[in-house]
Amino acid sequence: MLRVHFKVVYVLVKLFATLIEFTGKRKLEISGPKTVRELLDELERTFPGFKKELEKGHIILVNGKNIEHLQGLDTPLKDDDTVSIFPPAGGG
Amino acid sequence: MYGNWGKFLRVNLSTGEVKVEEYEEELAKKWLGSRGLAIYFLLKEMDPKVDPLGPENKLILTPGPLSGTSAPTGGRYNVVTKSPATGFITMANSGGYFGAELKFAGWDGIIVEGKAEKPVYIYIKDEHVEIRDASHLWGKVVSETEEAIRKEIGSKKVRIALIGPAGENLVKFAAIMNDGHRAAGRAGVGAVMGSKNLKAIAVEGSKRVPIADKQKFMLTVREKINKLKNDPVAGGGLPNYGTAVLVNIINENGLYPTRNFQTGVFEHAYEQSGEAMAKKYLIRNQPCYACPIGCGRVNKLPTVGVTEGPEYESTWAFGANLGINDLASIIEANHQCDEFGLDTISTGGTLATAMELYEKGYLTDEELGDAPPFRWGNTEVLHYYIEKIAYRKDFGDKLAEGGYRLAESYGHPEYSMSVKKLELPAYDPRGAEGHGLGYATNNRGGCHIKNYMISPEILGYPYKMDPHDISDDKVKMLIIFQDLSALIDAAGLCLFTTFGLGADDYRDMLNAALGWDFTTEDYLKIGERIWNAERLFNLKAGLVPERDDTLPKRFLEEPMPEGPNKGHVVRLKEMLPRYYKLRGWTEDGRIPKEKAEELGIAEFL
Numbered sequence: 001m002l003r004v005h006f007k008v009v010y011v012l013v014k015l016f017a018t019l020i021e022f023t024g025k026r027k028l029e030i031s032g033p034k035t036v037r038e039l040l041d042e043l044e045r046t047f048p049g050f051k052k053e054l055e056k057g058h059i060i061l062v063n064g065k066n067i068e069h070l071q072g073l074d075t076p077l078k079d080d081d082t083v084s085i086f087p088p089a090g091g092g
Numbered sequence: 093m094y095g096n097w098g099k100f101l102r103v104n105l106s107t108g109e110v111k112v113e114e115y116e117e118e119l120a121k122k123w124l125g126s127r128g129l130a131i132y133f134l135l136k137e138m139d140p141k142v143d144p145l146g147p148e149n150k151l152i153l154t155p156g157p158l159s160g161t162s163a164p165t166g167g168r169y170n171v172v173t174k175s176p177a178t179g180f181i182t183m184a185n186s187g188g189y190f191g192a193e194l195k196f197a198g199w200d201g202i203i204v205e206g207k208a209e210k211p212v213y214i215y216i217k218d219e220h221v222e223i224r225d226a227s228h229l230w231g232k233v234v235s236e237t238e239e240a241i242r243k244e245i246g247s248k249k250v251r252i253a254l255i256g257p258a259g260e261n262l263v264k265f266a267a268i269m270n271d272g273h274r275a276a277g278r279a280g281v282g283a284v285m286g287s288k289n290l291k292a293i294a295v296e297g298s299k300r301v302p303i304a305d306k307q308k309f310m311l312t313v314r315e316k317i318n319k320l321k322n323d324p325v326a327g328g329g330l331p332n333y334g335t336a337v338l339v340n341i342i343n344e345n346g347l348y349p350t351r352n353f354q355t356g357v358f359e360h361a362y363e364q365s366g367e368a369m370a371k372k373y374l375i376r377n378q379p380c381y382a383c384p385i386g387c388g389r390v391n392k393l394p395t396v397g398v399t400e401g402p403e404y405e406s407t408w409a410f411g412a413n414l415g416i417n418d419l420a421s422i423i424e425a426n427h428q429c430d431e432f433g434l435d436t437i438s439t440g441g442t443l444a445t446a447m448e449l450y451e452k453g454y455l456t457d458e459e460l461g462d463a464p465p466f467r468w469g470n471t472e473v474l475h476y477y478i479e480k481i482a483y484r485k486d487f488g489d490k491l492a493e494g495g496y497r498l499a500e501s502y503g504h505p506e507y508s509m510s511v512k513k514l515e516l517p518a519y520d521p522r523g524a525e526g527h528g529l530g531y532a533t534n535n536r537g538g539c540h541i542k543n544y545m546i547s548p549e550i551l552g553y554p555y556k557m558d559p560h561d562i563s564d565d566k567v568k569m570l571i572i573f574q575d576l577s578a579l580i581d582a583a584g585l586c587l588f589t590t591f592g593l594g595a596d597d598y599r600d601m602l603n604a605a606l607g608w609d610f611t612t613e614d615y616l617k618i619g620e621r622i623w624n625a626e627r628l629f630n631l632k633a634g635l636v637p638e639r640d641d642t643l644p645k646r647f648l649e650e651p652m653p654e655g656p657n658k659g660h661v662v663r664l665k666e667m668l669p670r671y672y673k674l675r676g677w678t679e680d681g682r683i684p685k686e687k688a689e690e691l692g693i694a695e696f697l
Contacts, residue, residue, distance in 0.1 A: 016340045017333055017367060026362070056324040059552065064346045064656025068556045084344040088324035090551050090591045091335030091366075091387070091404045092544055 095157030106206030154201025156584020167381025196297025256433025304607025333366030347523025409440025441515025512537030637681030
């Protein structure tokens, strides 16, 4: 029997604040993206205008770590990673 | 003089004497106003060693030069006094409308001295000042007191700052409330007011704050308001979700203190976030005076009806910090604290300490008797003990002393998550080390608001800094935040304006209003002067840097057990000496003569 193994990356995406209203979702699973950039492209395809929502600023975390201190949009994603995406926010 | 009136009202409650304290513009040029002038008066007139709850402590309520003007968020006032919680200086800040009204009445502040023989309240209508009997108001909760005073004065316009039963009963973390649900909350200013037998200050004013260049001021204010409205935080996140928009952000970043800071991730964060609150309970926003942001929440619950809040800190204090997952109970607890006049951060922090003492077996069922056990997640604890604290009844009497003294009484002060005996707010410093240095060096102890390093370390304002970077750049940024916050407090504005405005923006508004031509550096120098003067007060009050500029052992020795900050502690020892040095202080954290001379505060050494 021939078995073909495809290496598919499944990423858990968590959305917050206005992004919940924009997409109608708090959590979703996305397969395929190898970097944060590819993930955002995929989200843009699913929810046209998604990237525009992040234009004024955003916080993107991969497993709780801000991508600014990883490799930015080129931060690689692996199976079971959690990506949290926030629009700009503050308080205190 | 513009912006400021050049006049403080001095009321001595022991003698009943009311005086006008006039000052020259030169003094404003040095201290700006509010938090600045208040520390000047305290250093000049009061021995920092006084008993905080004795008649010799002075209580100063003071708006700033931009309070009562059209400057965005110009409704703030500070309460500056010696804290009964910490034994050091405190400057509790509040919004609402009271601060602006005091300016309309022609005053830059009130200095309350002495102690009345029986309960009184002060009624101010412009120059007219009366000390009135408040025996019939003593014991009343905040909303009832406000209503009664309003009725007595016969004016709907009157604005009132007051204490609830907690302040009367000298709870170490009692707040001064105003306009219903706004609080000058931290470090026991309400207990100082209670110790003076002062129930309330009611103000009505009819004047307009004098502005040097009205045209220029109007234009610059308009520009700043637009900046705030276009800012995604000040004009989006905050009005949409309130300060509790932070719940998820701080939790996902792994520094949301859970079960008395035992970990930094709470499994039920979403259910008590600003997003959840907006969906379930929010009926409208409640802006303070002249505020284009409007972060205040008006929520409606079947139990307590329409209420304001909770803010991010209070949501956490009664939620994650106690392992509680019930947003309705959290909102009710916040409402109770507002009615009794209690600081929510310290109330929650003290209950969390009790819960950990119970978990570890130091506090037992035997001692509590029929009272609810301090089990994590037990919502009964909130409703039952908050009332007991306010009236100092039963075990509430012990809790009313605050978490540090509570834990110390069991021989385990390490279970109090506090700095200088003031309970810490909702950010575990193991996930933001610069913020940790801020806690350790804050003049009023465990406070976030006077050095909000969460902005650069987590939120990316003014730019993103690595939360685990502890270089000189980080320390310098903290110093700028401390000095800038002091300046904004002294100006009478809200710190949330920093999400849309920079130091130059404050300069523009102040110069137009006051008629000065100060540079941004000049203004920051005022902030630095205030910070140093407060430090000097603390040193004279008995602060020992090597003992007091520190953090609970947990953050220094116990690595974060899970989440994105797993394995991290706060490397305070590596940062603190550099902080002292960059402040121009001695190696052991004292202010040398040269620094004091440079800042013009050598007379107080």
